[in-house]
Amino acid sequence: MQGRGNWIAAAxxxxxxxxxxxxxxxxxxxxxxxxxxxxxxxxYTRDPFGSFEVLAVxxxxxxxxxxxGAVLSLxxxxxxxxxxxxxxxxxxxxxxxxxxxxxEDFAARIKRPKAxxxxxxxxxxxAFTGTILFYRPGGGExxxxxxxxxxxxxxxxxxxxxxxxxxKMLAALPNPVTVKAMVPSFLPGALLSxxxxxLNVTAGAY
Numbered sequence: 001m002q003g004r005g006n007w008i009a010a011a012x013x014x015x016x017x018x019x020x021x022x023x024x025x026x027x028x029x030x031x032x033x034x035x036x037x038x039x040x041x042x043x044y045t046r047d048p049f050g051s052f053e054v055l056a057v058x059x060x061x062x063x064x065x066x067x068x069g070a071v072l073s074l075x076x077x078x079x080x081x082x083x084x085x086x087x088x089x090x091x092x093x094x095x096x097x098x099x100x101x102x103x104e105d106f107a108a109r110i111k112r113p114k115a116x117x118x119x120x121x122x123x124x125x126x127a128f129t130g131t132i133l134f135y136r137p138g139g140g141e142x143x144x145x146x147x148x149x150x151x152x153x154x155x156x157x158x159x160x161x162x163x164x165x166x167x168k169m170l171a172a173l174p175n176p177v178t179v180k181a182m183v184p185s186f187l188p189g190a191l192l193s194x195x196x197x198x199l200n201v202t203a204g205a206y
Contacts, residue, residue, distance in 0.1 A: 038059050043055070048104050094133065150181075
């Protein structure tokens with residue numbers, strides 16, 4: 001009986017140790033696990049200060065790991081399926097309700113409020129939710145996005161590279177998200193004054 005009691009006590013201690021190890025991993029040691037979700041409320045507009053094409057994309061980035069994670073930048077590859085042209089838009093700014101409630105005035109040099117995009121720190125077991133303004137670099141007269149055209153947009157997160165071999169083995173890169181949408185009819189002049197053209201998302205958003 002004594003031997004059996006010792007075996008039970010040892011088994012209980014072993015289970016407690018395993019439970020403690022799992023708890024430590026989940027609460028303190030688990031690598032950042034970054035996933036993200038794209039809203040269907042994507043809007044297209046133009047910035048008159050350079051004639052930039054702009055896509056406003058609401059996103060939520062979730063870190064289900066225990067350790068803090070970071071997102072250095074976001075890349076949006078936009079293909080106009082109608083014209084078969086593709087360009088990469090960069091995460092240039094973040095915007096809030098004031099951006100969507102104001103107007104541009106090129107003559108008076110009044111710009112809609114927005115903040116330059118900075119790398120995001122996502123604490124463990126937390127999330128970031130916001131609207132990212134993606135700008136087509138260079139601007140120019142020939143626009144990529146035209147009224148009544150079909151778009152295919154692939155969003156990719158850029159995260160820091162692992163800083164040691166263990167992190168490299170355990171790292172999980174967030175999968176890109178592809179969204180398909182139709183562009184509505186719009187007046188270019190209205191976009192340049194601060195109007196937005198909501199896209200009709202047909203697939204891919206969450």
